[in-house]
Amino acid sequence: MKKTKRILKKGLALTLSLWILSLSPSYVKASTEGASIDAKIAELKNLLEEYEKKKEEIKKFLSELEEKERELKQKEGTLISIVEKVEKAKEDVEKKNKELDQIAKALKGLNVNGLWYISYMNGKGKDVGGSAGDNEQRSQVAIKRGYVRFTKSITPWFDGHVTFDVTQVKEELVSPNKTNIDGSIMVRTKYIYGKFKLPDMGFLKKPILEFGQAHFPWLDYEEHVNWYRCQDTMFTERNGLYNSADFGITFMALFGGEMPEWYKKKVNPYYAGRYGSIALGIYNGAGYHDREKNNDKPIEARFTLRPLPDLLPGFQISYFGIRGKGNQEKNPPDWKVNLLFASYEHEYFVATAQYYWGVGNQKGSDEYDKDGYSFFLELKPFNFSNIPMSLIARYDYFDQNDKQKDLPDKKVDESKRYIFGIVYHLDKPHKNMLVLDYDHVDYEDKKLKDDKRLQLTLQVAF
Incomplete structure (x- = not known):
């Protein structure tokens, strides 16, 4: 039994062994497949982990x-804002450009000039703020002229012109009517006119017509021969016969064309008609700083001839005349002016001589017969040396009443004036300059002491 059991056990063991052996390939295969699955699972886990990582990276990248995108939208908004601002700025610039074009168009043909006389003077008498022959010593700084001139070329044949000047107020009111403007500088209009540039009229070249508060026919001409108006007024104006502008109409023209360029450059470009020039007009007769007090309209004319333009180009002879009434409301006296003027202008010097005879004056303050004469000389070293200087001299004789031996005491009748000066030109001759002069007046009436003045004047021109 025991043996049988052992045999059975052995058989059973053998059978089991054989069965196990029969199962062994499948087991090995299953075992191998199990290991592969584990590897796959591990690989899958790794892939899942990589996926999660990539997923996180993608999320991060998307973020x-x-x-x-937000930044780009913000920048897009900023760019849009910038573009809008640029467009607005462009519109503003275009608007400004249009405004500037309008301003430029308005300023086209506009010229602005200035001419100022600023003086220090020391002496006695009328020319330093006193009265003739008062023998009182005075000194002062004075603004004798303050022109600001605007000229606008409107068309090729028409200009508009206005000149403002200054004067010092002399108020003689007493309290309670007195104000605080006595001695103040006041601006007033010296010239304001329309200027027509007319076509040539045969022998008359470059004719022009001024209508308004226009140039007086004479003084502008003389002041472009004797350039030292800054020293003081010219001979006839200084003796109270008239001033330099009036309300009316002035016609001017050159005779027979113009002088050559060398003459205009080296001698004088003004009123440079080959055979002379003309200026004439009709006016209210009150001047530029008085109102018209009657209906008389004086006629005034200047005729200038240059008889030998090739042989003596600088020689000219002029006649200036006025026929009218003095500016008085009732019974205005006659006002007659006759003036002969000869001048010779050269590159190195200028010499003039004039003789006046007439009746009354512009104001109508008297009806005396008057006469007088004057000589002027300028030497111009600046044209033949490196010295930017000129020397000037002038002599005036004037008789306020040549048909009466003497006027009442202390009333100016005959007088003699002596002027000597030295000039330093700061840039171009006769533009910006310093003028030092001595002015002496000898009155025939011995109860009037001599007037004396030493004066330093700065002329500013631009």
């Missing part, structure tokens, strides 16, 4: 993209 960054969203941030970039």
